[in-house]
Amino acid sequence: MKINLLIILLYLSVLVIFSCNSTKELNHEIIYNDSAHFELQNNFRFTLNNGKGFNHPTYVLWEEDMSGNYLRTLYITKAYASGIFGHQMVGDSVWMMKPGESHQPAALPYWSHKKGLLSGDNLIPSPEHPFVDAYCGATATKNFQFRSNIEPLDKNIRILFEVNQAWDWNYYWTNSKYSDNYAYKHSAQPSIIYAVTINNTDSIYYLNPIGHGDAKGESGKLFTDLSNITSAKEIFKSIKLEIKSN
Template identity: 50%
Template structure:
């Protein structure tokens, strides 16, 4: 009997150990307002490779409300790896402003300091939580909007993810496209105060050249861009 008890205790300890390891691998970000009303769970997909992304809120008419999270490199126009030409990164920090990276949100949010749409080294975007791109699945906690209904959106982009449609010579004159490859993919969901769980679905892609804030609803040409995250789930606390 004593052996059985020791055996079961050992099993429980092993389970707890693996549980702790799993939790340590899931990064948890807290918004600047320390809110925990909304928990947004991002599950890493098989095409995940250091994407740039942004989370923001809109009203039901599509008007911009506020940004919750933006990857720091895009907000500061300063990437961990300096871009040299169209296909090479250096192992050093460097300035790199990418108009096509998050074109839909960039135009939605409006001008920064009444000077520029795209964040730059001199005109950084500071009205949101910014952080390094997570290396895997993560959770972002935020405060919910005071509105009864609103939309939560996510725009994601990954550099140089070419495919058969979005080839590296599609727009040879456009340097922004050469850095972006497949355009950004946008996910969205309508949030209300009655339900507790929501899943974001793709609603379109951004301008591949970064020249407009247009939402292109045909995403049939996107391939690996759809696999950067396998799931984006929102949990509301009652």
């Protein structure tokens, strides 16, 4: 009797495991829901479709007014927001095969300067000074959707997205280009900034590249020449935003 019961339990366990795996395989999209802002009027869905260049990038999504003034951050990858990455940084150019603190000023420099100082003179998030004013999540390995709500729009605003992928070298952004700059040596091709203008009309928008960030992470300047950017533009096939009134 006990043996038969054990066999049944094992069989049910196998069914559950296969059921879970099938669900994950059939679901090609990871969805994050931001419940903190569901009281706001406009339904907001942000979808990333991975491209052939995708390899665990760091990224951030935020709002600006039409004059380019920072309003608020909507979503940011947890590693950058916390300063704890998958590879701990030791010194200027050594990375360990374990998670730990890593200072990455060239990862998302445009947003980092836009949002301003965290505390004192700290611009880049760290374990001591994390960025906590947005929804944080791990980098999704599949296509990704972030669902939230935004305030009613009585005028146009801009939605911006910055993405960077470590060690993403190409013919122009080589590992010897800024050989004395540790931030660049980790970043390689600089971050890409995408943007779109939205209004209070229910619609579907696609974000398009407007430039890249500072390859050395020393400023918040936007560089509009993307002619030497290659695989970094292929991290995502499409970046889509849907707005719908509740």
